[in-house]
Amino acid sequence: MDINNLAQPCAALNEGARTEALARQGMLTKPPGALGMLESVAVALAAMQGSARPEVARVQISIFAADHGVADEGVSAFPQEVTGEMVKNFALGGAAISVLAKTLAARLEVVNLGVVNDPGEWPDVMRAVIAPMTANFAAEPAMTRIQLASAIRAGSESVLRAKQAGIQLFIGGDMGIANTTSASALACALLQESAQLLAGPGTGLDRAGVAHKAWVIERSLELHGLFPRPAGSEIEGEGALEILRCVGGFEIAALMGAYITAAQQGIPSLVDGFISSVAALFAVRINPQVRDWLLFAHMSAEPGHQRVLAALDAQPLLQLGMRLGEGSGAAVAVPLLRMACALHNGMATFEEAAVSEKI
């Protein structure tokens, strides 16, 4: 994967549509600003879709599944077989995201990037297997450069497939036992913050488990020379890719590729929780224009998420204490976007309804 492709310009926002949408919000029969974030979201979608009447009827949810070598360090509350078992559960409709996708009438695709307990062929499961798992980054780099490029490309291709289907919103999801360990290490390296601050319970570690996880992350960052770095050195471009190669995961690299491609193709992405937000942060550090195309669904219960959202200057729509991944938090926020559009498009103006305006 050539860094130059990742750095290619993103689609331009439509400022005319934004201005028109903003003006319309001021004319609708409500006090100005009374719909809060539902107003700003409708206006942002108008600018992204180049339409003063935005809509998010057609939604794509792509879940990237992969296993992590660092699971060997005992950093997860669940056994590694769960990743592959959940791929099957996604396909059979039993997982949270399966239920949500059905409720939303969204397209659901699972991309198997390599899981230890490989479930084989299933409907709506794309096979893009790179290796059964990444290498254990507590001992060596998680990926080769070729593996990293393959993972990024798998994310990109998922978006291009979705574009063919005419989708109006992209949601990426993650599945991978031990991936909060990888995401926390990535965030520590990029934000130059300590593992004590960013490591959390993930799927349910106790206090001792979190302490051990933070210790594994610290040791790994030291091994790869990623923390601490010289003060004031901003990490961008190739530097960010190298961090991703050393302590990342296939699914996180794929999510990053997906967000960049979606922005280049002019498709808004609704970012899910901690794992997805770390991928989004890498996407923005590699291609800052990507930020224009991101909406943020929720603040997860994983403690590092708040820092990552702050680094992205992101105000998420929901704070429900969710911490599941799979794209589930983003899926739960979709009705808010749809209602924001319905209100924006369907409410009467003061003039149409003959309602008196502010004194």
Add this chain to the structure above:
Amino acid sequence: MDINNLAQPCAALNEGARTEALARQGMLTKPPGALGMLESVAVALAAMQGSARPEVARVQISIFAADHGVADEGVSAFPQEVTGEMVKNFALGGAAISVLAKTLAARLEVVNLGVVNDPGEWPDVMRAVIAPMTANFAAEPAMTRIQLASAIRAGSESVLRAKQAGIQLFIGGDMGIANTTSASALACALLQESAQLLAGPGTGLDRAGVAHKAWVIERSLELHGLFPRPAGSEIEGEGALEILRCVGGFEIAALMGAYITAAQQGIPSLVDGFISSVAALFAVRINPQVRDWLLFAHMSAEPGHQRVLAALDAQPLLQLGMRLGEGSGAAVAVPLLRMACALHNGMATFEEAAVSEKI
């Protein structure tokens, strides 16, 4: 309205259904607690509906509209004619709540309790007119005892009509120019907090406007002997009704009556914003069991709302900076309840999906 009717016992929660629902949440293919508030909401609905598989398909939205004599004091950013104009806008489908009700396939009813600019007969507008508006409580009690009883009864009857239609969730909404002044005065009297703390911009007052509004509230509370009260005197029952009579509004009394009747009839209510939460607080002070039947939709941008929610020990689902009333914040939260139920009812268990459990 006899205080004894209001104090009649509420329906009992079904603790068996709650226990069963809690157990099911622990078996679904996700880390325990990973769906955050969506789990607790599903369990709460199970206990209310007496079913381990709750649902909120059939939703009633009743908007209570009324004018306020205190509008004469110049406490609102909008002219008083807007209340009646908005009743017509609700009926014609142009208001925010009209659009949301349609999106949710919810039943929408408007109850006209008395507006200055009376729009007359419209489809789905019930006429329960008490007077063109309340008296100006800056000079005299807002209502007579008979008017207060009529308003409470109108709320109660709206719930009883909805019950006939088999609804699973009740949402009350408010429309009334100057009603944040009334709601703030009510909250000040009940919580014994100052008007400076609880008065806010409502539909869009500037700083000077808010200061004037707080001054009007202070003066009114003094006139009616409602603030300050002797320290430590808890206000309940008849005392709360008298506060409501002195500085309340027809729509706020109706909302209170609706919440009490819904709880007595075993129907969950999803409480909207500041006005609705003040009505809910009065309902709970008059009949504490009502609290069991309340879910809270959102934290409004109106500054007093936080205090009122704290007094109710309520954790709302959303914080979107909304401040519209009409039941709009509650309507926006309905898809969260529906998704909570869909997840609860539709996800596979670890056993069904053959997914490994926590180590």
